[in-house]
Amino acid sequence: MSAVFISGIVVFVLAAFVGLEVISKVPPTLHTPLMSGANAISGITIVGAVIAAGAGEGTFAAILGFLAVTAATINVVGGFLVTDRMLEMFKKKPGRG
């Protein structure tokens, strides 16, 4: 295995543990926004999609790239917006707790 690949695996494993640690502290009240927000983050694949779409190697690759960018952008834009919409509604009662 190449060094790049192995360091990728190291990063993946460590990031997964960071994720487990950080996310296990999210209270049940926020689980839906957590999921839709995390969902938007999984749209980071937009980076790969843009590289594929912009490489311009033959029309078929460009079509695949276009579809990838579209799907990833739906995920990113929709995910962050809907999470914001939900979080805006979570308000504390004035004068309690």
Added chain:
Amino acid sequence: MTELLYLGAAVLFIFGLKQLSSPRTARRGNMLASIGMLVALVVTLANMEDIGWGPILAGLAVGGGVGAALALRVKMTSMPELVAAFNGFGGVASALVALAEIERTNSLFDTETGVVVALSLAIGSITFSGSFVAFGKLNGSLPGKPVLLPLGQPINAALALSAIGVATWAIMADEALGFWIVVAIALVLGVLAVIPIGGADMPVVISLLNSLSGVAAAMAGFIISNSALIIGGALVGAAGFILTVLMGEAMNRTIANVLFSGFGAVTAGPAAMSDKPVKRATPDDVAIALAYAENVIVVPGYGLAVAQAQHAVRELATILEERNVNVDYAIHPVAGRMPGHMNVLLAEADVPYDQLLDLDQSNPRFGQTDVVLIIGANDVVNPSARDDETSPIYGMPILEVDNAQTVVVVKRSLSPGFAGIDNPLFYQDGTMMLFSDGKAAVESVISAMANV
């Protein structure tokens, strides 16, 4: 430098998720994560040479428009469908990235790249088709009941094995066709895996698909050696995994059991009920009980969301609070169709988040509660889960409402919940049954309050 900027984007994701752990900072956290995404996108574009802008701009415009329209229009009750759909889009995007890589390189991969390409394709495709089946089940266009196929599990196992076989061949022989076959098998597998799962198990399924969409993104990150994708994908994979485990615990079931048992397809036997006497209540009885209570806890279930009763419940709570009655809400983890769904619905109805209690917060309080008002919940308040070892739901953590002085159950009829199990709570001494649609019931109690 580029690498550091990608790392910066990933750090923003982590900070963003961290701030999601409190309702106070959550909105800012989401904002931080979206800035991280923008950074990653700009860095990528800045680093490309000879960019073919056409497909990129078209994709950003179409995707941005569709995503924004969906996000701004969706009703809060439909949130589970939307998240399912977004999971699917994330999955398919990662699979498409892998396909484009196959096109670009004529599938001349070294073994390790071949493996991550195959994984990205398989996981992305399963996430895509599985998510859209889940979407269909949640919005009612597919039957919500478990659809059990004959030989379902042997077929799925055979499909999974053949996908592994074909992928091995594709990697060894550098065959693009093989990778496409993997996509086809994975798409079928996603459908067959989710079809047998019942609507009530959807919280587990959506969480799992959420996790998979992250893993698919991480695999795409290995293909293009990009740390932002690997880290972002791993974070989402972890988030989905935690939620999957929590939902499974809340139903006292293992993930394997949810995925492979088709729970609810078999109608449980001992549903002989209805001959036992129950105490029927009128809206006036309920209004009196509530008005003279000190502490009231509302237990909302999915029935409340279906009846769109959350605003009426909030109105009732306001009236009670004006009479100095203390009102809180006890929310079981699987009360909605996705984790935390009920909390969002109540937040939408302007219920302050500090009144939303989870399982551990609410159970110690039922002993000091005068009236528990249950609307559209059944199995999650069924004492059999605690007391009756022969019950199919035995061991499932419940809201122990039977410790309260008076329990008011708003329900259409005495029909059992999704598990098809009788609920002894209904026949208990301190229980009153108000047979009605959730919203109509709460509204009639509100008008009865005027005379109390």
